[in-house]
Amino acid sequence: MEFELIAGRCGARAGVLRFERGDVPTPAFMPVGTLGSVKGVAPQELRELGARIILGNAYHLMLRPGAELVAELGGLHRFSAWDGPILTDSGGFQVFSLGRLRSVDDDGVSFRSHIDGSLLRVTPERAVEVQELLGSDILMAFDEPPPADAGHDAAEQATERTHRWAERSLSAHRGAGALFPICQGGIHPDLRRRSAAFVAALGAAGNAIGGLSVGESKQLTWQMLEASIAELPVDRPRYLMGVGAPEDLLDGVARGVDMFDCVLPTRLGRNGAVFTPDGKLNLRNASLARQNRPIEERCDCLACRGFSLAYLHHLFRCEELLGYRLASIHNLRFLVRLMERARRAIATGRFNAFHAEFGARYRPPDEAVRAEQRTRWHAARARWSEKAEQQGVQEGE
């Protein structure tokens, strides 16, 4: 993988990631195909909506169908019929979300599968091996993201373990693809700076910022991002993990982020919410029943080219499968197009104006709504963890 900066250095930048499997203009939003499928969307549709790189998840794929099996079948690209570049997450985030189901030591993490309760172990070496078996173009180091509310000591311990594991991940990586280490540091600026400096010194082809947008306030998110980016090399791509709301993408780009991923556009789409230039719109809203216009007049996605809001409303009201697909495709196209427009604005020196124009019109959920969503998300996560734990007791051992 090569990275070339085309416009901008500090602050918003435009560039291109070059892979054998194709070029990825940056800033880039990367759709997430957790289990080898971007939920509801086919590979050809991803290409058509402008996605140039997608994600897979090592944790989920090692459980189902198994990394060795994917390798036997020709790798993740062939398995999922996606011939562009693939970035795989190492599984650190998922494993540490398992709560009481996992036990961590300095060598790695033992945990129970959330599927069948079987006992599994991941070390930095195994996380890299799994991603090499999948055939990833960008592999992520195995890390320990501290919880959003971790105090300084706990965050420091997790961050230092993340550093040791980054070194081990890089040492273990022998095959193809570029391996990105991950900065942590919780919500502590000194730790963020120290972590980014450590990661920068590893000299990897690209660097990721992890552990953000996990419950902390927006103000803290951007403060931590700035502390991290200040220490990261200018000539390497910067990947802000798990951030995907439209307003956040532009705020991240403004601070020098090159790559983003998030399940948000497809998860929202399945729930019937779509992005518009004015904010999110709920397709289940009864007021849309007679709206004979697309979600967004100027959008060139499959949903907006052929279907009215009234029809999309009808599909969601009747729980028709096509609705989930069309809303997901629109949301992905919205984010991909937002990055395309940001890139053009950067190249012509108009990014700040573009950012301001978008922000003046787009109504993001306010902090209170966001906090409530986050609470619900954490509650769902806890139930998931608990369910997995029960399965572990019932089906494991």
Next chain:
Amino acid sequence: MEFELIAGRCGARAGVLRFERGDVPTPAFMPVGTLGSVKGVAPQELRELGARIILGNAYHLMLRPGAELVAELGGLHRFSAWDGPILTDSGGFQVFSLGRLRSVDDDGVSFRSHIDGSLLRVTPERAVEVQELLGSDILMAFDEPPPADAGHDAAEQATERTHRWAERSLSAHRGAGALFPICQGGIHPDLRRRSAAFVAALGAAGNAIGGLSVGESKQLTWQMLEASIAELPVDRPRYLMGVGAPEDLLDGVARGVDMFDCVLPTRLGRNGAVFTPDGKLNLRNASLARQNRPIEERCDCLACRGFSLAYLHHLFRCEELLGYRLASIHNLRFLVRLMERARRAIATGRFNAFHAEFGARYRPPDEAVRAEQRTRWHAARARWSEKAEQQGVQEGE
């Protein structure tokens, strides 16, 4: 609509239905889009897999979103972004499936919505009006299909009411499109013959055979079909309603049927079952986990062009939305292609050989399995009816 016979007259025939919206080569399988969407499949995909005409359902669409609303939005073609011909079922079959929720008199049927329990009424005139509002290219007369186990007297009463309603439907039909009356007659050969003769005398542009494949044995299905077709005009298309298993399509074509519809390919697809030249295959079958070949080597559908059985198995195991789509598309393509191949065989005088070759390889479910499936289907239908009835009590009046 015009119909031209190209090869064959009695027995298997090949022809073409000509509409302003395009030609439909026959014999034809018509995918069902009950609520204005063929479940899991987009209009462009239907075109690509060779579908030339699709179905909508007047009963379902009058409940959601409402026929008047569809008309206000430009009609069903525009609403659902399908620019080829559309055939709509009149709703007779659905209304009479509502069990105790409906009461019938000679003027029409009063029933409670299975959605919200509201009290509704359909007459032959209203059924035609609804279909005209939808903008159908082929409208169906409102009919009373007798249950599969109806004795001679009950079947005769329902059949004679169907005849009166066919006359009223034809009188009410003023707008565009062709209206097809429906033959009934239950499982009684004399009634089948009498009904077909009555319907033939109406001189409509095409004729349908209803009330078959609803629980009776295969032997009876074909006996009743033959009794009906013997009385129907040779120069008008014959539409066998609700039949869609591959072996049944060829058996129907052999007896002179030109058009078929059924939810089977998409319903099976969502359940993970796909058609192959050897019979149905369950994609959830664990033996497929390592199969690195498509469902069918020679199939040109989206699923077979890009994805292995192992991947499809994985999608169903993980309940990924893409699986439902790919399996549905394969099944639709299988039936459409089967009709394309039958048509070529008819045109070159090889249909009997083609039919025999297909039958020698394809393993249909035996009568016992079929009977069990039918029992489950009736039980599900009864639960649906019961649930609708409870909603009627709770939410209606």
